Amino acid sequence: MRKAGVVLAMVLLVAGCGAGCRESSDVHRRTQYLMGTVVTITVAGVGGDDADRAMNAAFEEIRRLEGILTFFSESSDLGRINAAAGERPVGVSAETIEVLTEARRISDASGGAFDATIGPLVSLWGFEVKERFVPPKEEIERARMLVDWRKMAVDPERRTVRLDRKGMKVDLGGIAKGYAADRAAEVLRQHGVSRALVAVAGDIRAIGEKSPGVPWHVGIQHPRDPGTVLGSLRIADRSVSTSGDYERYFIEDDVRYHHILDPATGRSAAASRSATVLAPTTILSDALSTAAFVLGPEKGIALVRSVPGAEAVIVDREGRVHVTPGLAGKVEGLAS
Numbered sequence: 569m570r571k572a573g574v575v576l577a578m579v580l581l582v583a584g585c586g587a588g589c590r591e592s593s594d595v596h597r598r599t600q601y602l603m604g605t606v607v608t609i610t611v612a613g614v615g616g617d618d619a620d621r622a623m624n625a626a627f628e629e630i631r632r633l634e635g636i637l638t639f640f641s642e643s644s645d646l647g648r649i650n651a652a653a654g655e656r657p658v659g660v661s662a663e664t665i666e667v668l669t670e671a672r673r674i675s676d677a678s679g680g681a682f683d684a685t686i687g688p689l690v691s692l693w694g695f696e697v698k699e700r701f702v703p704p705k706e707e708i709e710r711a712r713m714l715v716d717w718r719k720m721a722v723d724p725e726r727r728t729v730r731l732d733r734k735g736m737k738v739d740l741g742g743i744a745k746g747y748a749a750d751r752a753a754e755v756l757r758q759h760g761v762s763r764a765l766v767a768v769a770g771d772i773r774a775i776g777e778k779s780p781g782v783p784w785h786v787g788i789q790h791p792r793d794p795g796t797v798l799g800s801l802r803i804a805d806r807s808v809s810t811s812g813d814y815e816r817y818f819i820e821d822d823v824r825y826h827h828i829l830d831p832a833t834g835r836s837a838a839a840s841r842s843a844t845v846l847a848p849t850t851i852l853s854d855a856l857s858t859a860a861f862v863l864g865p866e867k868g869i870a871l872v873r874s875v876p877g878a879e880a881v882i883v884d885r886e887g888r889v890h891v892t893p894g895l896a897g898k899v900e901g902l903a904s
């Protein structure tokens with residue numbers, strides 16, 4: 569519930585339309601619960617019927633991708649890859665090859681801070697279940713030894729994926745929502761839409777501008793003040809993703825345990841409160857925001873600067889805000 573509230577607050581901010589503001593009648597917005605989260609699509613510049621058709625098809629595409637990429641099904645591509653770990657290569661869809669290839673690229677670039685083979689640690693910590701506790705050290709160590717993107721073989725020709733060791737598990741929680749936002753945006757375009765915003769929770773893709781000369785306005789959630797924004801960005805034909813420690817977490821002995829894990833320690837990454845990344849695609853902004861979050865302000869900003877077209881806003885563990893030079897002065901409302 570809490571997460572949905574936060575996300576809805578964000579979506580309202582995304583609309584750039586506060587109290588007293590009335591949106592023009594050619595802006596259409598719909599929300600569905602998909603991929604375990606709130607997906608909101610906003611379409612502008614087309615009539616209601618066309619907008620409906622386009623949005624239906626886009627939601628359908630996200631539902632289809634969820635079926636392929638979910639961690640929580642034995643018959644999904646991911647379920648089959650994980651079940652065959654240490655045994656054999658598994659034939660998968662082109663979509664899975666595409667996501668895993670991008671995941672490997674970001675793993676390489678981030679020195680493993682982003683690692684799609686994080687599954688054993690995600691399962692151990694169990695941020696999806698209600699009963700939360702810090703697992704014993706030995707179990708964290710055992711799971712950590714199974715996390716290594718270099719032991720995941722992705723073969724685009726044969727369209728197969730193989731995990732080297734039994735017990736390894738791929739989890740795409742840090743990249744699949746971004747990919748889905750890109751694909752949904754593509755579907756909207758195929759339906760003749762040239763102005764839209766697709767928000768899969770905090771992974772957002774903008775198509776065109778909201779109206780001629782008016783970019784989309786996206787708020788960055790304040791990591792410690794639910795429902796308020798840290799600052800906001802204007803985007804057109806671009807993507808933005810935020811990874812934060814404030815959505816799925818518990819606190820024990822004054823330590824905040826949350827769902828973004830540092831593969832180097834097997835524990836929740838502690839260098840940042842949130843990382844927001846702008847990039848040409850959402851698959852990239854999503855994976856980079858997770859990587860930048862884990863790396864923290866110095867290395868995270870350096871990573872994002874090394875990627876063409878990418879920019880970042882990182883809130884460090886003390887609440888200090890770091891931005892890439894390309895964004896200096898461009899985050900609106902940011903207290904300096």
Ligand code: ADP
Nearest residue numbers: 681682683684686739741742811827828829858
């Ligand atoms: P959110 O899911 O809240 O949008 P992220 O995009 O940062 O946030 O993804 C976090 C999810 O990614 C976790 O729930 C988990 O499934 C997975 N994950 C956690 N740590 C890592 C990591 N170091 N590298 C790749 N994926 C991760």
Ligand code: MG
Nearest residue numbers: 742854855858
């Ligand atoms: Mg991410």
